[in-house]
Amino acid sequence: MDEILEAALLFWLPLAFIPLGLWFSQIKPPSIGAKIGTFVSLIGLALVLASPWTVPESPSSAVGHLLGFIAGPTIMILIGLFKVAYSGNVPVGRLPSSDRNFGALLFLLGLIWFSLMHWWEITPTMSSGEVNPYWLIFLPNLVLSLSSISMAGGLAMLAFGDSRRKESRYLFAMSVSSFLFLICAMNLDSSNVSADEFREYVWLSIADLIGIAIGSILAILSFALVIFVYEKSLPKPESISPPTKDELSTVSEVVKQNIGGED
Numbered sequence: 001m002d003e004i005l006e007a008a009l010l011f012w013l014p015l016a017f018i019p020l021g022l023w024f025s026q027i028k029p030p031s032i033g034a035k036i037g038t039f040v041s042l043i044g045l046a047l048v049l050a051s052p053w054t055v056p057e058s059p060s061s062a063v064g065h066l067l068g069f070i071a072g073p074t075i076m077i078l079i080g081l082f083k084v085a086y087s088g089n090v091p092v093g094r095l096p097s098s099d100r101n102f103g104a105l106l107f108l109l110g111l112i113w114f115s116l117m118h119w120w121e122i123t124p125t126m127s128s129g130e131v132n133p134y135w136l137i138f139l140p141n142l143v144l145s146l147s148s149i150s151m152a153g154g155l156a157m158l159a160f161g162d163s164r165r166k167e168s169r170y171l172f173a174m175s176v177s178s179f180l181f182l183i184c185a186m187n188l189d190s191s192n193v194s195a196d197e198f199r200e201y202v203w204l205s206i207a208d209l210i211g212i213a214i215g216s217i218l219a220i221l222s223f224a225l226v227i228f229v230y231e232k233s234l235p236k237p238e239s240i241s242p243p244t245k246d247e248l249s250t251v252s253e254v255v256k257q258n259i260g261g262e263d
Helices: 002-026 032-049 061-085 098-119 136-158 165-185 196-232 245-258
Strands: none
Touching: 002 032, 002 061, 032 061, 061 098, 061 136, 061 165, 098 136, 098 165, 136 165, 136 196, 165 196
């Protein structure tokens, strides 16, 4: 089979099935279509993760290779952030206060896992012996995002939250931990990536995040400007005449027939 066709059938098509299946899985009320959607998403995810074996010659297989490596620690970190954020004074979906420490532990274990992947011999490495190219893009972006999001979340809890000081302290500690990881990775060589090379990817990640932030702000401003201009172009609503005596009488009769008790 042609390599391009093989990659399309065994990687890109299953990758497209993941969001498509998730879309169908949200059908309400749950039906056979929702179950099929969930099944299709799981099959697509399995084929993407298996791409290093199904299409080893395709550069696309590096995505599935990386996903298999980062799934565990990434899920731990995200669950840790969720448990810390929702273990305090929130109106909906509040978790027990004991989940706060458990969430912080999960976050720390996930960060240690990534540290071992970076400095130890478990760095995501392709069968050719080269470091997965997407790993050097993913790790700086992840650590920078964790540091920024945790810091922003802690500040937001202090500014807008009610009795959220404990959770904000945990988030500040998570932000500092992520930042320290970043500083160490920028100055200490690992077994597969030099500090100089990692530093270059960090600056590229900073540029990416700044670009995303500026693009998001411009998109919001553009949307708000379109709404503002459209609403300004609409004519002012005309005043209507007051109700007549016949209309008031009809309304009174309807109200009288629809209120009151059995008497």
